[in-house]
Amino acid sequence: MKLFITISSLLLIMLGASGSQALTVRFHPQAVVDGDxxxxGxxxxxxxxxxxxxxxxxxxxAAAPAPGSELRMQSRDLWARLCRLEPDLAGADHQGADVVVIRRAGVPFGPRKVQTLLKKYLQSQQQRFPGMTLNLxxxxxxxxFVLPKGTLRTEIRPSDPDILHSRSFNILFRVEDRPVRNLTVRGQIEALAEVPTMIRDLPRGSILRATDLQLVRRNIVPMRNPCLDLNQLIGKKTRRTLRRGQPLTRSMVVSPPVIKRGEMVTISLQHGGLSISTRGIARHNGEIGxxxxxxxxxxxxxxxxxxxAPGQVKVGF
Structure with a gap:
């Protein structure tokens, strides 16, 4: 009889334990997290x-480490934090590693990817500069560096609104529409274009002809007010002596006057329905306008x- 009671008690204890199993938390020696x-769990x-x-x-x-970084934490500290948040766990069982090494997962981002981003940005700006090839x-x-996992979006801003003269580019990285990194990359833009260039020397005051010029591919960024159209230069007068191989800018030439000082001109006056013309002598050289x-x-x-027009001027009111 005594043996039956003992066996029955053991069965009841075993059944009771399986029916209401105590909560157990087992810490892993290593863990990888994706979020902040x-x-x-x-x-x-x-x-x-x-x-x-x-x-x-x-x-x-705890807060997760930076993407690609590790954080070492004592399991007893983690358990103490958990019990402060959930006081009813104080009597529960916790086991496993004494130290938990936590690594934050991320997306590696190297210099080659940064360069690709900048090249794509430059390609998107190419249509603003017809006839030019832009290079970094x-x-x-x-x-x-490492970025958090998630949907990545980037915003690139040049240091100068005139991107040809920018000395750096700011890249803002957003993951899930949240800013995660701000990066500044120093660099310059090279803009290659066909530039009218002198074939021979010409003295100041010469009239440019098509045979004086040729197109040479060069970087126009260092040039001030470059001219890329031969037709805009032909027939213009040089403001200074030009040398062979010298690229031309608009400031180096001037349109020859259509009216010269001392020239007899027709003066016209129109006011309402009245139209009068007379003759006069130009006191200065003048271009149209x-x-x-x-x-x-x-x-x-x-x-x-x-x-x-050549030989014609008008009086305005």
Whole structure:
């Protein structure tokens, strides 16, 4: 009889233990997390599996390290934090590693990827500069770094609104629409284009002809106000002596006057339905659109007139 009671008690104890198994938290020696927080479920296994264990698994115990970095934490400290958050766990069992090494997963991003980003940005700007080929030069690329996992979006801004004269580029990295890194890359842009260039020396005051010029491919960024159209130079007068092999800019030439000082011109006046014309003598050289003084041949008085064509000026009100 005594033996039967003992066996029955053991059976009851065993059945009771299996029916209401105590909660156990076993810490892993190593864990990998993706997000900004270290949750219990990421660094430990919780048994028995059920509603309570799933609830505990989502509790945040620490901030995750930077992407690609590691964090070492004592399991006793982690357990103490958990018990402060969930006081009813004070009597539960915790086992496993004494130290948990937590690594934050991430996406490696090296200098080659940064260079590719900048090249794609430059290609998107290419249509603003017809007839030119844009290249990045003297880039100071960063060392490799790690970004958080997630949908990546980048924003690139040149240091100068005129990107041809930019000395650096700012890259803002966003993951899931949240800024995660701000990077500045130093570098310059080379803009190659066909530039009118002198074939021979020409003295100041010469009229440029097509035989004086040829197109040479060169970087126009260092040039001020470059001219890329031969037709805009042919027939213009040189403002200074030009040398063979010298690239031309618009400031090096001037349009020859269509009216020269001392030239007899026709002065026209229109006001309402009234139209009058007379003759006069130009007192200065003038190009189309210039305002110059003209001496009226009848009154011998100087009047200001606008040059409208070779040998023709008009008086405006």
């Amino acid at each position: 927080d270290v949750t219990l 990421a660094i430990a296994s919780i048994t028995p599996v059920g509603k309570r264990s799933r609830s505990l698994a989502g509790i945040s115990l 030069v003297n880039l100071q690329l960063p060392r490799p 210039d305002t110059i003084p003209v001496r009226n041949s009848n009154s011998q008085r100087d009047i200001l007139c606008k040059v409208i």
